[in-house]
Amino acid sequence: DYIHKAKRVISGALCPESDIVALNAGAIFVVNEDVETITEGFSLARDIITSGALKKKVEQLQAL
Numbered sequence: 001d002y003i004h005k006a007k008r009v010i011s012g013a014l015c016p017e018s019d020i021v022a023l024n025a026g027a028i029f030v031v032n033e034d035v036e037t038i039t040e041g042f043s044l045a046r047d048i049i050t051s052g053a054l055k056k057k058v059e060q061l062q063a064l
Contacts, residue, residue: 012054025044
């Protein structure tokens with residue numbers, strides 16, 4: 001169920017789905033020149049997911 005998986009990622013769970021999201025976000029960080037390597041981008045994205053920052057941003061967007 002896609003919604004359940006998305007909620008797990010948004011909640012900050014470390015799971016295969018959050019790894020996929022972090023890998024894709026990490027690539028975007030490289031393209032945007034926020035980081036130099038995909039490894040740095042992956043780590044940054046994973047930190048954003050696990051810290052609760054992603055959940056907070058989603059909640060802010062839902063309030064619009």
